[in-house]
Amino acid sequence: MSEQVVPVDAQQVFPREEGEAGAQRRIGVYVCHCGGNISDYVDVERVVQGIQDNGDVVVAKTTMFACSEASQQDMEADIKANGLDGLVVASCSPKLHTYTFRGVASRAGLNPYEYTQVNIREQCSWVHTDDREGATHKATALVAAGIGRTRNTVPLEPMVVDTTPHTLVIGGGIAGLRAAIGLADVGLKVTVVEREVAVGGWVKTLGKMYPHGKDGRVLIDTLVSEVKKRPSITVLTGAEVVGKAGSFGNYRMSIRVGGEGAGTIEILVGSVVVATGFDNYTPGDGEFGFGSEGVLTLTQFKEMVDAAKGPLAWKGRPVRSVAYIYCVGSRNTGGCSNAYCSRFCCASTVQTAVQVSGLDPSVRQFHLYRDMRTYGKFEPLYTEARDAGSVFLKFDNDEPPTVAMGANRKLTVTVRDLLTERTELALPVDLVVLVTGMIPRANQDLVDVLKVPKGGDGFFNEIHPKLRPVETTVDGVLIAGACQGPKTSAEAVTQALAAVTQSAAILKKGYTEMEPLVAVVDADACTACGDCLTTCPYEAIKMTEEGERRFAVIDAASCKGCGGCVSYCPENAIDLLGYTDDEISGVIADMIEVRV
Amino acid sequence: MTAHAAEPGSADGFVPRILVFTTNTISDPGVDLAGSSHMHYSPGVNVITLPCTSGIRPSWIIGALEKGFDGVFIATDGEECAYLHDCSKRSNRIVQTAQTTVKERGIDPSRVRVAAICSVCAEPFTKHMTTFSAALRAMGPQKAG
Numbered sequence: 126m127s128e129q130v131v132p133v134d135a136q137q138v139f140p141r142e143e144g145e146a147g148a149q150r151r152i153g154v155y156v157c158h159c160g161g162n163i164s165d166y167v168d169v170e171r172v173v174q175g176i177q178d179n180g181d182v183v184v185a186k187t188t189m190f191a192c193s194e195a196s197q198q199d200m201e202a203d204i205k206a207n208g209l210d211g212l213v214v215a216s217c218s219p220k221l222h223t224y225t226f227r228g229v230a231s232r233a234g235l236n237p238y239e240y241t242q243v244n245i246r247e248q249c250s251w252v253h254t255d256d257r258e259g260a261t262h263k264a265t266a267l268v269a270a271g272i273g274r275t276r277n278t279v280p281l282e283p284m285v286v287d288t289t290p291h292t293l294v295i296g297g298g299i300a301g302l303r304a305a306i307g308l309a310d311v312g313l314k315v316t317v318v319e320r321e322v323a324v325g326g327w328v329k330t331l332g333k334m335y336p337h338g339k340d341g342r343v344l345i346d347t348l349v350s351e352v353k354k355r356p357s358i359t360v361l362t363g364a365e366v367v368g369k370a371g372s373f374g375n376y377r378m379s380i381r382v383g384g385e386g387a388g389t390i391e392i393l394v395g396s397v398v399v400a401t402g403f404d405n406y407t408p409g410d411g412e413f414g415f416g417s418e419g420v421l422t423l424t425q426f427k428e429m430v431d432a433a434k435g436p437l438a439w440k441g442r443p444v445r446s447v448a449y450i451y452c453v454g455s456r457n458t459g460g461c462s463n464a465y466c467s468r469f470c471c472a473s474t475v476q477t478a479v480q481v482s483g484l485d486p487s488v489r490q491f492h493l494y495r496d497m498r499t500y501g502k503f504e505p506l507y508t509e510a511r512d513a514g515s516v517f518l519k520f521d522n523d524e525p526p527t528v529a530m531g532a533n534r535k536l537t538v539t540v541r542d543l544l545t546e547r548t549e550l551a552l553p554v555d556l557v558v559l560v561t562g563m564i565p566r567a568n569q570d571l572v573d574v575l576k577v578p579k580g581g582d583g584f585f586n587e588i589h590p591k592l593r594p595v596e597t598t599v600d601g602v603l604i605a606g607a608c609q610g611p612k613t614s615a616e617a618v619t620q621a622l623a624a625v626t627q628s629a630a631i632l633k634k635g636y637t638e639m640e641p642l643v644a645v646v647d648a649d650a651c652t653a654c655g656d657c658l659t660t661c662p663y664e665a666i667k668m669t670e671e672g673e674r675r676f677a678v679i680d681a682a683s684c685k686g687c688g689g690c691v692s693y694c695p696e697n698a699i700d701l702l703g704y705t706d707d708e709i710s711g712v713i714a715d716m717i718e719v720r721v
Numbered sequence: 722m723t724a725h726a727a728e729p730g731s732a733d734g735f736v737p738r739i740l741v742f743t744t745n746t747i748s749d750p751g752v753d754l755a756g757s758s759h760m761h762y763s764p765g766v767n768v769i770t771l772p773c774t775s776g777i778r779p780s781w782i783i784g785a786l787e788k789g790f791d792g793v794f795i796a797t798d799g800e801e802c803a804y805l806h807d808c809s810k811r812s813n814r815i816v817q818t819a820q821t822t823v824k825e826r827g828i829d830p831s832r833v834r835v836a837a838i839c840s841v842c843a844e845p846f847t848k849h850m851t852t853f854s855a856a857l858r859a860m861g862p863q864k865a866g
Binding site: 218219220244246247248249251252253254255256259260262263266267270578581586588598642662685686687688689691692697701704706709710712713714716717 | 736738740745749750752753754755756757759760761762763764765766767768769770771772773775776777778779780781784785788789790800802803804805806808811814815818847865
């Protein structure tokens with residue numbers, strides 16, 4: 126199969142090195158007071174004096190607030206008046222203002238990648254408030270290094286990639302189905318792949334769900350009928366994603382349809398929404414009595430309650446009393462390894478208890494909890510459960526409850542209640558319900574195909590929990606629902622719709638721009654040894670031929686810009702743009718120049 | 722002599738210069754957080770930020786020590802690296818390559834250190850800098866080659 130490789134032309138990105146070694150640059154340097162955040166601890170005037178005579182420095186100034194509108198306009202005017210071809214701003218962390226000053230450069234007609242941010246606040250003035258002399262020396266060295274780096278910068282253009290207006294949704298649960306409808310409604314083609322023989326996921330197995338007692342089966346039926354109304358949605362059940370090739374905006378996904386050994390089909394998509402959901406925690410043998418007759422998980426109990434038409438019965442005997450043990454499989458309860466809170470279970474349990482009271486108000490219900498987390502709008506459910514007669518007992522995780530089966534085949538739960546001076550209580554009950562949480566799906570095959578990183582908890586990792594909550598480090602591959610972490614179905618749907626918006630943002634323009642800071646191979650230096658080929662998990666590196674010559678080439682659209690391949694090249698023929706050998710070696714040398 | 726006595730202005734005036742490699746999205750924010758929390762470490766510490774510590778060339782570490790840095794500290798993302806699942810292994814390989822080479826050139830390989838620093842690891846980072854700085858002071862200056 127032929128790969129469409131989009132290499133960055135190394136000759137094109139190093140134009141100044143072409144017979145112009147040591148070419149003069151015209152660099153503007155601005156050292157920020159940040160009100161006093163910097164200048165109270167760093168003598169900014171001395172920093173400017175220390176670097177103003179460096180070669181290539183044409184403008185060197187201090188500024189009260191570099192990020193202020195007035196200061197930005199000054200910089201733009203300086204760039205134009207002095208024909209500057211490089212910009213250095215020494216102020217705060219690059220996380221805060223890189224884009225601000227790239228904007229200044231752009232507006233003044235300077236390539237934004239000719240700009241260097243130097244951090245003299247978080248990493249200088251604020252950590253050396255006790256040492257003005259040391260901080261001033263250090264700031265001077267950092268600014269000198271920033272100038273050195275700017276000497277070696279080259280103009281770069283964001284990469285433009287055409288995108289395919291088609292999204293693959295993996296998982297046909299509530300999040301996947303809702304995402305599919307949303308994607309179709311913004312005008313994208315959608316393919317939903319579901320591993321099971323029918324869509325609906327866990328929600329399809331549920332009766333009444335909190336907060337308003339809506340039936341899970343009805344919710345799924347509603348979504349399925351909406352899906353059917355939209356011809357742009359294709360649903361493949363009994364199908365699995367088995368391959369991913371291509372790069373951002375144009376992924377070729379292989380889907381096996383019809384089980385092991387059956388044929389695969391290939392579809393071209395611009396984005397992927399992963400909505401593979403969760404699994405229920407299964408307690409270990411003997412964990413809080415699990416395995417004994419009458420000890421159930423919340424999932425099993427909920428199924429029994431949903432199916433009940435009248436008072437509950439277990440194996441033909443009426444259920445007169447129930448003990449719920451919370452946090453089983455979550456929050457390291459009883460020594461389990463999952464540190465996270467599963468989030469849905471407190472509310473789900475009190476809702477189930479209310480359902481049980483509705484079936485038979487005389488059933489005695491004991492809730493053994495660590496902390497009740499019926500957060501936000503679910504809090505009234507907790508009150509409702511108490512009003513309906515549920516009793517809540519708080520246990521200490523250092524001394525969790527125990528479950529024993531007596532000679533009379535009766536279950537007894539023993540607990541020390543923290544709220545009544547650690548009184549030990551023995552509760553004879555008909556059923557024990559272990560309030561089990563969520564665990565990540567066991568789907569390593571899919572993880573290997575998508576290459577989306579998982580966190581230490583086994584759930585998929587977003588890039589940023591607040592600012593980029595559904596994006597992953599694999600561009601165009603989005604995560605929604607419980608595959609990202611334990612959550613309620615309402616929250617899963619919210620994320621699904623966020624993934625719809627993000628897909629639209631990527632695909633509706635028809636093209637996308639990407640940071641050009643990718644790895645490049647110097648074809649002249651490459652000896653085609655092949656050492657780099659296996660170093661890229663994103664499969665961005667390929668061997669290519671041009672006439673007689675073979676050399677490695679890196680697909681700019683697949684490259685993540687990590688630089689992981691760089692150190693494997695025995696010929697030093699690979700450079701990461703923005704972090705080239707010249708740039709970093711130069712920075713190191715410049716930092717050393719200024720003695721402490 | 723107390724540790725403080727060797728800070729700038731002290732009799733011997735030796736402030737070890739430490740080059741730190743951090744990563745844009747994880748360890749550098751951790752180092753920034755030390756700043757915004759107004760913690761303190763030696764002004765001999767200088768940071769270069771990269772996308773990932775797996776992208777460090779051993780020659781940068783070796784060159785830094787030969788040019789006059791007294792120590793090099795690699796602040797990796799550990800298991801949190803967003804790019805490479807085997808980032809720790811790769812970063813350690815780079816560090817070991819550099820350590821082997823500097824040893825051959827007569828430089829104490831313990832002048833190169835590596836540790837995982839997360840985006841909220843402000844205090845661990847500060848402690849690393851303080852102990853590394855003290856260790857380098859005990860070793861004395863690395864003579865530029």
